[in-house]
Amino acid sequence: MKKIIILPLIFLFIVCHSFANSVKENFDHYAISLIMSSSSNTPFCYSFLIDYYPNGQIKERGCQGHYNATGVFVGNWYEYDISGMLVRTKYYHPDEFGKDYKIIMTYDRNGKILTKKIFNYDDLYENEEVELHEIPK
Template sequence: MKKIIFLSLIPLFLVNNVFANNQKEHIDITGISSATFNSSFCYSLRIEYYPNGQIKEQGCQGHYNAAGIFIGNWYEYDLSGMTVRMNYYHPDEFGKDYKIITIYDKHGKVLTKKIYNYDNLYETEEEELNEIPQ
């Protein structure tokens, strides 16, 4: 029954994202159809705007292991609408959780791309990782 409810919300999430700013259609709604206790899923797309109407930040508020958290891709933009930062959040069991933070220059080229543990998920200290945990 819960799967049917979540599946029926997909069109609402997609319509909200498309009408908010048709140039920013790269939100990844992860695992809505396979939501179980230990899997992550998106339940609310979040979009924050600058006073000039440009999107400041957008991403998916999700759920993992009974906790509300960021999941998937979160994007941050400058006042002109250029992507300045992208955070990918991957909730998983302790030790397999991670996030990837990518910083862009004003021309859209990658300045840095680093992997960290998902510190907010298990309330731990943020540590840079050498590789994606398996």
């Protein structure tokens, strides 16, 4: 019974919060469908964040999310230089310890990938960052 009451409230909060930001790209139907899923350990996005340089260019954008009762970064994050060129992407995949990871890619001035590395999601479990050779299963 509690779940029936709480899920619509969460859904309403996300919809209101998304429209309050008045940025159309901040509305993610996929995130809402994740919230409606049955597992409380499923990572989902609840706050889309955009940080700007003083000149108005986007500095960073991504999703603050929730996993296992913890506020964390989830999904894709994008970092730009002061001229608006993409310089780095980070994909955060929260999961149980040992299956958690993040993928960090850096780009050159032409948008070509310079590096692509996989690491454990060190912030999630507050452990040391370690480069992995493959995505954990």
